[in-house]
Amino acid sequence: MTVIDAHHHLWDLAVRDQEWLDGPGLAPLRRSFVPADLAAATGAAGVTATVLVETVNVAEETPELLSLAAHSDLIGAVVGWTDLTAPDVAEALDALRSLPGGDFLRGIRHQVQGEPDPDWLTRPEVLRGLRAVAGAGLVYDLVVLPHQLPAAARAAAAVPGLTFVLDHLGKPPIASGALEPWAGRVRELAALPNTVCKLSGMVTEADRSSWTVGDLGPYADTVIDAFGPRRLMFGSDWPVSTLAAGYGAVVDAAGTLIAGLDPAERTEVWSGTARRVYRVPGAPRRITPRRTGSAGVRGCG
Numbered sequence: 001m002t003v004i005d006a007h008h009h010l011w012d013l014a015v016r017d018q019e020w021l022d023g024p025g026l027a028p029l030r031r032s033f034v035p036a037d038l039a040a041a042t043g044a045a046g047v048t049a050t051v052l053v054e055t056v057n058v059a060e061e062t063p064e065l066l067s068l069a070a071h072s073d074l075i076g077a078v079v080g081w082t083d084l085t086a087p088d089v090a091e092a093l094d095a096l097r098s099l100p101g102g103d104f105l106r107g108i109r110h111q112v113q114g115e116p117d118p119d120w121l122t123r124p125e126v127l128r129g130l131r132a133v134a135g136a137g138l139v140y141d142l143v144v145l146p147h148q149l150p151a152a153a154r155a156a157a158a159v160p161g162l163t164f165v166l167d168h169l170g171k172p173p174i175a176s177g178a179l180e181p182w183a184g185r186v187r188e189l190a191a192l193p194n195t196v197c198k199l200s201g202m203v204t205e206a207d208r209s210s211w212t213v214g215d216l217g218p219y220a221d222t223v224i225d226a227f228g229p230r231r232l233m234f235g236s237d238w239p240v241s242t243l244a245a246g247y248g249a250v251v252d253a254a255g256t257l258i259a260g261l262d263p264a265e266r267t268e269v270w271s272g273t274a275r276r277v278y279r280v281p282g283a284p285r286r287i288t289p290r291r292t293g294s295a296g297v298r299g300c301g
Contacts, residue, residue, distance in 0.1 A: 001046050001270060002046065002048055002267075002270060002271045003045060003046045003047045003048065003234065003251070003270050003271060004047070004048065004049045004050065004051070004076070004233070004234070004270070004271040004274040004275060004280055005042060005045075005047050005049075005050040005051065005234065005235060005236050005238070006050075006051045006198055006200070006233040006234060006235040006273075006274040006277075006278065007051060007053050007167060007168075007198050007200045007201075007235025007236065007237055008038065008050055008051070008052060008053065008235070008236055008237065008238045008239070009033070009052070009053055009055050009237075009238070009239065009240065010033050010034060010035065010037075010038060010052060010065070010068060011032065011033055011055065012032045012033075012034055013030075013031065013032045014032065015064070016060075018030070020056070025208075025243070026243070028242065028243060029239060029240065029242070029243065033239045035068060035071075035072055035074070035075075037239070038050065038074065038075075038238070039074060041238055041239075041247040042074065042238075042247065044248060045247060045248060045251045047074070048074075048271075049074060049075070049076035049077075049280045049281065050074055050075050050076060050077075051075075051076065051077045051078070051079060051106070051235070051274065051278050051280065052065050052068065052069060052075045052077070052078050052079070053078075053079040053109060053141065053167075054079055054080050054081040054109050056081070056111065057081055057083075057110060057111050058081070059081070059082070059083070061080070061081060062078070062080030062081055062082065062096055062105070063096070063099050063101075065078045065080055065101075066078055066080070066096070066099055066100065066101030066102055066104055066105060067099075067100055067101050068101070069101050069104035070100055070101030070104065071101075075104070076104070076278070076280035076281050077104055077106040077107070077278040077279065077280050078101070078104045078105050078106065078107075079106065079107035079108065079109050079139075079141050079278075080096060080105055080107070080108060080109070081108065081109060081110060082096065082108060083129075084108070084110055084125075084126050084128075084129025084130065084132075084133070085123075085125040085126060085129060086129070089128070089129045089132045089133075090132040090135065090136070093105075093108075093132060093133065093136040093138070094136070097136070105138065106138060106139060106278045106279055107133075107138050107139040107140060107141050107165065107278065108133050108138055108139075108140055108141070109140070109141035109142075109143060109167075110143075111143060112142065112143055112144050112148060112152075113143050113144055113145050113148070113171070115148075118147055118148050118150075118151055119151045120148075120151065121142075121144075121148070121151045121152055121154070121155040122151050122154050122155055122158070126155070127155065127158055127159060130155060130158075130159045130162055131159055131161075131162070133162060134159055134161045134162035139162070139163040139164070139165055139196075139277055139278070140162055140163070140164050140165065141164075141165045141167055142164055142165060142166045142167060142170075143167045143168070144166075144167075144170055144171070145170070145171050146170055146171065146172060146173070146181065146182040146185060149170050149182070149185035149186060149188070149189055150185060150188070152164065152166070152170075152189055153185070153188045153189040153191075153192060156189065156192045156194055156195050157192055159194075160192075160194055161194070162194060163194050163195070163196060163277060164189075164192075164194060164195045164196070165195075165196045165197070165198060165277060166186070166189060166195065166196065166197040166198065167198050167200060167201065167235070168198065168200050168201025168202070168205070168235075168237065169186065169197060169198070169199070169200075169201065169202065169205075169219055169220075169222075169223050170182060170185070170186050170189075171201065171205055172186075172205060172219050173205070174202060174205040174206040174211075174215060174216060174219055175205065175206055175207045177215075179218055179219070179222070183222045186222060186223060186226060187222075187226045190223070190226035190227045190231070191226075195227070195231065196227065196231045196232070196233065196273065196277055197223045197226075197227045197231060197232050197233075198232075198233055198234070198235040199220060199223065199232055199233065199234050199235065199254055199257070199258070199269060200234070200235030200236065200237045201235070201237045201240075201241070202216045202219060202220070202253075203216070203241055203244035203245045203249075203250060203253065204237065204240060204241060204243055204244050206244065208243055208244035209244075211244060211245075213253050213256045213257065216253060216257060217257060220257040220258075221257075224257075224258070224261070229258075229261055229265035229266070229268040229269050229273070230268050230272070230273060231273060232268070232269050232273060233268075233269060233273040233274040233277065234251075234254050234269055234270055234274070236250050236251070237250075238250070254269075
């Protein structure tokens with residue numbers, strides 16, 4: 001089984017403090033997570049490539065992530081950040097792609113979950129920025145809460161030339177066991193052909209101390225039915241996922257959740273969809289990792 005982990009993070013407290021780690025229940029994450037930690041976590045899971053995702057709306061972070069990718073034999077793509085509302089967003093994207101490692105930039109993400117306006121994604125200046133992302137040949141990752149899914153669907157409909165990737169199933173309330181209104185809203189998003197979903201982030205939306213695969217099942221079944229395997233991809237959300245489970249347990253849970261699919265469909269979820277959407281190389285690279293310098297952030301999503 002070939003596995004592409006389509007969603008993980010890295011940060012180094014020696015590069016930049018992570019203020020978000022002062023939040024309740026996050027103390028176990030208050031340490032650096034660097035490429036060597038990623039390699040150790042993924043090594044036993046058959047992971048051949050990963051997608052490194054931004055964690056905070058800080059311009060300095062994305063060049064750091066691109067540099068990490070350029071010096072890694074595991075990271076195959078980067079989802080970074082830029083200010084979508086800036087008048088020069090197209091130029092900013094060009095500048096990122098000209099940096100060392102810029103070829104690894106495959107997507108952009110903004111911490112929409114932290115925006116107080118539920119319709120932030122449909123603001124005219126944001127839609128203009130999203131069109132610039134599409135024009136640059138990149139995809140857009142959606143980190144939203146359930147009440148923001150309707151705006152996500154309207155944005156995806158307004159920019160049909162852009163692929164929208166829903167992170168963490170749209171963060172359904174797994175711990176409560178409620179399906180609606182999340183399920184209806186996620187189906188509306190999935191009805192648009194330019195949308196994709198990550199099977200990620202579920203264990204931390206469940207009861208972190210007592211979750212079972214059965215708790216996750218109705219939510220996974222909903223997105224499998226709504227998006228289909230060719231628009232679904234596995235993501236660990238490591239190291240945030242370690243708040244609820246080890247890396248191997250997250251992979252095992254995903255395997256159980258997609259066990260009802262046929263082998264070709266399971267291959268799509270494990271690697272095929274991520275390879276197409278993020279243009280992840282077909283084989284891992286082998287280069288000498290640099291000895292210093294790692295990503296740093298001040299928040300997470």
